[in-house]
Amino acid sequence: MGDDDGMATIDEVRAIALALPGAEEAVSGHTGAAAWRLKSGQFAWLRGPSATDLRQLADLGREWPAGTVLAVRVADLEEKEALLAAEPDALFTIPHFDGYPGLLVRLDAVDPERLTEIITDAWLVRAPATVAKEWLRGHGLE
Numbered sequence: 001m002g003d004d005d006g007m008a009t010i011d012e013v014r015a016i017a018l019a020l021p022g023a024e025e026a027v028s029g030h031t032g033a034a035a036w037r038l039k040s041g042q043f044a045w046l047r048g049p050s051a052t053d054l055r056q057l058a059d060l061g062r063e064w065p066a067g068t069v070l071a072v073r074v075a076d077l078e079e080k081e082a083l084l085a086a087e088p089d090a091l092f093t094i095p096h097f098d099g100y101p102g103l104l105v106r107l108d109a110v111d112p113e114r115l116t117e118i119i120t121d122a123w124l125v126r127a128p129a130t131v132a133k134e135w136l137r138g139h140g141l142e
Contacts, residue, residue, distance in 0.1 A: 008107045008115040010034070010046065013070055016116050017044055020123045021131055043122040047071040047104065056095040065092070067108035072122040074101050090114070
């Protein structure tokens with residue numbers, strides 16, 4: 001799949017997300033960026049930095065990474081912390097996401113295979129229990 005350099009693209013995000021049952025693409029309300037959602041809410045969305053994000057990160061001595069960034073839902077804050085600790089190159093968070101079970105993925109630092117897992121996990125958080133169970137069973141992951 002995709003480029004030889006292991007970088008994921010927006011087209012790959014779109015293909016992964018839309019392959020999941022019930023997923024549809026929408027345009028995120030406040031940013032106008034592409035978002036992928038179920039009836040229960042969005043599970044992945046492209047996210048650029050707001051002026052507030054940039055200011056808050058600067059105050060922390062950090063900056064927004066170059067390249068495209070995807071926001072995804074995670075199961076809970078515990079999982080968020082574990083993922084951030086395990087994959088600090090590809091995953092990050094911002095003050096705006098404090099206390100929120102979501103994190104940010106640098107597409108230029110994650111390979112398509114890992115991206116598929118991240119997006120699928122986000123979808124599983126939002127999917128109705130019966131749909132999620134069926135999907136997991138169908139993929140031998142139950």
